[in-house]
Structures are given as structure tokens and as C-alpha cells.
């Protein structure tokens with residue numbers, strides 16, 4: 257039998273514009289500018305106007321950041337903003353968690369993706385920002401060192417895993433399973449480190465730490481609930497499918513803020529006192545309704561032949577779901593689920609509005625409530641916004657990369 | 668299509684047992700009758716090719732044989748096992764009947780190797796090493812051992828269909844069902860799949876093949892069966908079909924396809 261000549265991924269024929277790309281940079285730039293910026297009279301005018309607006313904006317931002325702003329509202333309230341009521345003598349628990357998560361990010365990137373030039377740039381910039389923030393007053397030197405060690409761990413984890421072979425095989429399987437296992441165990445591990453064995457009491461989780469705890473719990477809990485919900489809604493048994501449909505539609509029918517009020521006033525009787533637990537339950541329940549719909553969409557998009565082939569090789573209903581259908585459906589639904597995750601990340605700020613839980617935004621309010629800092633509210637909110645953006649950006653970036661490298665098995 | 672000129676004559680199927688028995692099988696989709704009173708017996712080692720226009724119920728019939736479709740009336744017995752609501756019977760039947768689909772239906776998220784070993788490992792509880800060895804052996808047999816670690820999307824259509832055949836064979840079935848296995852393939856890849864099927868036929872597998880490949884039907888089949896509008900219209904040897912078909916509908920169909 258004659259095989260198709262296997263396609264060789266190394267041999268790529270350069271398109272003509274790549275040939276042109278060899279010419280000196282300045283020539284290329286001039287050509288690019290002529291084509292994209294000054295291609296017509298109207299185009300030139302637009303370019304000039306845009307450039308002027310941009311220059312003004314940049315000037316405004318730079319002036320605000322370096323001249324006008326009083327960042328002492330941030331640096332003086334560092335602990336309040338980030339950890340709030342977390343016992344100061346237990347600071348090591350926070351740093352341990354940061355290091356663990358950074359290491360995990362490195363391992364994940366090394367296993368399923370790779371760091372590009374932009375990623376390195378982002379890490380360097382974000383680290384510069386962090387160091388600027390940390391290396392200021394008090395016991396700052398140690399915080400800075402801890403942070404840098406965490407970044408070092410990120411790169412160490414990356415350096416180790418990126419060198420391992422990517423081809424399918426027993427080694428690869430072990431590597432993927434270990435990293436995936438660590439990812440799944442990460443949240444419980446961090447919670448144990450933060451709370452157990454003489455750590456903080458749950459109500460002492462505050463500030464940025466609270467956001468960082470609430471969002472993953474909401475996302476993970478939502479995902480765990482979403483899978484049976486999606487299957488239930490697609491079920492042929494009417495009672496089950498109606499129950500799940502009702503759940504999904506009712507939860508999606510009201511805003512998160514409303515459900516948080518429910519948690520504050522009603523859930524007390526159902527699941528008891530701890531506010532943070534009530535907030536977690538609401539976030540998970542809310543997220544689950546949306547994620548269930550994304551999974552259901554993916555289940556419908558999956559060709560029917562997949563489960564038929566699974567049955568034809570003898571797998572039963574459960575095995576077919578577990579081994580064939582769900583893995584593919586979850587993969588298809590990664591992009592909308594990440595969108596939902598980012599959205600719930602930002603929505604953790606809502607907790608502050610009604611519950612006496614103080615997350616980052618809430619503690620920023622406390623910071624500017626101090627007489628000394630009342631004029632600096634803009635600084636405080638800008639800072640909070642930037643912090644939220646950084647985390648959201650990391651989430652979307654990681655998911656893009658992992659998606660890209662998972663694409664290999666796609667049809 | 669195939670290179671040999673003679674079919675496999677001198678095959679003594681008479682003495683064999685009936686491995687597939689269908690009696691008066693009906694199948695309805697809502698109020699549309701897709702199968703109307705189908706009865707047939709197929710002997711062990713027999714190669715049956717099913718012909719018929721699109722929509723005539725060919726797929727529906729062979730899908731009833733491993734219960735991807737549930738028949739509404741009549742009886743189906745596979746290798747002595749009654750097809751009914753008993754889950755143990757169904758599992759026994761499914762592990763005796765392999766199926767190859769028109770669209771391959773490989774599992775895109777699993778490597779070729781894992782596509783093949785999944786059934787043996789999860790259903791037969793075969794140890795991984797044994798399953799891997801079996802898979803390699805089957806990949807040799809279908810001619811693509813070097814593709815073991817690739818993913819389905821990295822293979823050509825013909826290679827994918829050969830993997831699908833290996834996947835079905837990995838359960839060591841007694842019967843193989845083929846539902847238009849070459850219809851989704853580019854012409855230059857049809858032969859490599861038919862060659863594998865022909866080798867399988869020679870090895871003594873019982874096969875039911877829905878196909879429009881008349882060369883294959885003529886050379887490999889012991890018996891041809893013609894379906895139209897859910898009914899079994901005519902059956903007979905390839906010689907009978909190609910030299911003097913009896914029914915008008917058969918003649919019309921053959922004149923269109925040949």
C-alpha cells in the first residue's frame with residue numbers, strides 16, 4: 257500500500273511579503289507607513305488627528321501618574337488593600353500561596369504552551385510594577401524578595417517543563433497528568449495554606465486576597481455544578497430536564513447583585529452564618545447557570561457520530577460521556593467559559609456592596625475614607641482598576657495559549 | 668477496482684451456522700417506516716454487500732444489528748444472542764460486532780493509538796501493554812504502523828478510515844459492519860481502504876458492507892442484497908445480480924449506477 261507522503265511541518269514556503277521583509281527596517285517602515293497611515297489625503301488627516309488625540313491622552317496619563325497623582329494612598333495602605341484583616345504575623349502564608357501559584361503558571365505554560373516575547377515583556381513590566389509597589393518603606397525588602405522568588409519559580413517551572421518532549425508517550429502522559437492534578441488541587445491547597453493550622457479565620461480574608469479566593473471558588477464550583485446541569489437539561493427524562501432548565505433560567509434571570517442580597521438576607525437560615533461561604537455559594541450557583549449553557553451548546557455542536565462510535569466499540573453510556581463526549585464538549589466551550597470566568601472575576605467587587613465583606617474595591621473605599629487621603633480617590637480607583645485588568649489579562653492570555661496548543665486534536 | 672479477477676469461489680458456506688438472523692424487522696421514525704418486514708440470514712464467514720438508492724434504509728438496517736437503532740418489531744439474533752432490552756445481551760452483541768462509519772468517527776482528541784486501545788482497555792479490561800501491542804499489530808495489518816502517535820486530524824481520509832477499521836478490529840469482533848466506508852474518501856484513497864477490507868474478507872471475517880463500489884461487490888461478495896424504500900427487494904450472488912437481475916427496481920438501480 258502506498259501512503260500519502262507525510263506532510264513535513266518544517267518546510268514552509270515563504271510568501272512574497274516575507275521575502276520583502278528582508279530589506280532594511282527603515283525602508284520597510286516607510287513603506288508600511290505610506291500604505292497604512294498616509295494612503296490618501298483623508299487618511300493622512302485622520303492619522304494626524306488620531307496621533308494628536310493619542311499624544312494628548314498619553315501626556316495626560318503620564319502627567320497624572322508621575323506628577324499629579326499622590327500614590328501614597330496606595331503605598332501607605334498596601335496591607336489594607338491587599339490583605340486587609342489578614343493577620344500580619346501570618347504573612348508567609350500569603351507569599352507561600354503566591355509562589356505556589358506562580359510555579360503552577362510556569363508549569364502550565366511549559367507543558368501546554370510556550371512563553372512568547374510578549375509574555376516575557378508582560379512579566380517584566382508587571383514585575384516592575386509590583387516591585388515599585390512593594391519596595392517602599394517598612395518590611396518592604398522582604399516582600400520584594402518573596403515576590404522575586406515567586407517570579408523565579410515561575411521561570412524555573414517553565415524551564416523544566418518546556419524541555420520535556422511534547423510527543424505523545426508515557427512520559428508526556430505522566431507530565432500532563434501531574435500538572436493537571438496540581439491545577440485541580442491548587443485551590444484546596446491554597447485555601448488550606450491560608451486558613452488551616454493557625455492561619456486566618458475565614459472572615460479575616462480581605463482585600464485583594466478575598467477577590468483572589470472568591471473568584472476561583474466561584475469558577476471551580478460553577479464548573480463542577482455546570483456539568484451535571486448541562487447533562488440534565490439535555491436529558492430525555494422530563495422531570496430532570498425541566499428541573500435543570502428552571503434552575504438555569506431562574507438564575508440567569510436575575511442579576512448577580514440580586515442573588516448576593518439573597519445570600520445576605522435569606523441564605524443565613526439555609527447554610528448558616530459564615531458570610532464568605534454564602535458569597536462563595538452564590539458565585540458558584542450563578543456561574544454554573546451560565547457555564548451549563550455553554551456546555552450544552554458544545555454538546556449539541558458535537559457530531560452525533562462520536563457517541564455512536566463510542567457505543568460501537570462497546571463503551572456504555574457513562575464511559576462514552578466521560579471519555580469521548582465531555583472532554584470534547586469542554587474543550588469546545590473553553591472560550592465562552594473563560595469569558596464567564598473573567599466576568600465573575602470582575603464581579604467579585606459586587607460582594608462589597610451588600611455584604612460586610614471587604615474585598616479590594618471595598619478596602620480602597622476604606623483607604624480614601626481616611627481623612628489624610630480623601631483627595632486621592634482617583635488614584636485609589638485607578639489602582640484598583642489596573643490590578644483587576646492585570647489579572648483579567650493574565651486569564652485571557654493563558655487561556656488563549658492553552659487553547660492554541662490544545663487545537664492539535666481538533667477536526 | 669481490485670486486482671484479483673476471480674472472487675473467492677469454493678467457499679463452503681452451506682455448512683456454516685447462521686450468525687445473523689433477522690426476522691420480520693420493522694423500523695419506524697415517527698410515522699415514517701424506514702424498514703418494512705426485513706428477514707435475512709447470514710452465515711458465519713459470509714460477505715454480504717447491501718445495495719440500494721439513498722434513503723432506502725441500508726444504514727438503518729445495519730445500525731439495527733448493533734442497536735445504534737432500536738427495531739420496533741421482529742427479531743434480531745446475533746451469534747445466538749437475542750437482541751432485546753437486556754443490557755447484558757446488548758453489551759455482548761456490541762463486543763462481537765464492529766462497525767466502520769462513512770465519516771470515520773475517529774475520536775479527534777485521542778491519538779491513533781488511544782483510539783484503538785480505548786475499547787479493549789475500557790470494555791475488555793485489557794492491560795495497557797497488551798492493548799498497545801494489539802494496536803500496533805492491527806496498525807501493521809492496515810498498513811500504517813508509523814502513524815500510531817499522530818492525531819486523527821493529521822491523517823489523510825484513507826488513513827483515518829484504516830485507523831477506524833483497526834479500532835473496530837481491536838475488539839476482536841466476529842462480525843464487521845461497514846456503512847459506505849469509502850463514500851467520504853477522495854478517489855485516490857478508495858483503493859487503500861478496499862484493499863484492507865478485501866484482506867479482511869479473505870481472513871474469514873463475517874462482513875456486511877453497504878457500498879456503491881461495484882468492483883468490490885462483484886469480486887468479494889458472496890451475496891448481494893438490494894434494498895428499496897425500506898424493503899428487501901432482491902438478493903442473490905454477484906453473478907445473478909450483474910447478469911440477470913429479476914426485479915424492475917433492481918434493473919433500474921443497476922443501470923443508473925453501472
Ligand SMILES: Nc1ncnc2c1ncn2[C@@H]1O[C@H](COP(=O)(O)OP(=O)(O)O)[C@@H](O)[C@H]1O
Pocket residue numbers: 696699701719720721722723724725726727728
Ligand atoms: N434518525 C432518523 N430520524 C428520522 N428519519 C430517519 C432517521 N434516520 C434515517 N431516517 C430516514 O430513514 C430513511 C432511511 O435512511 P437510511 O437508512 O439512512 O438510508 P440509506 O442508508 O439507505 O441511505 C431515510 O428516508 C431517512 O430520512
Ligand SMILES: [Mg+2]
Pocket residue numbers: 725726727846847
Ligand atoms: Mg446510509
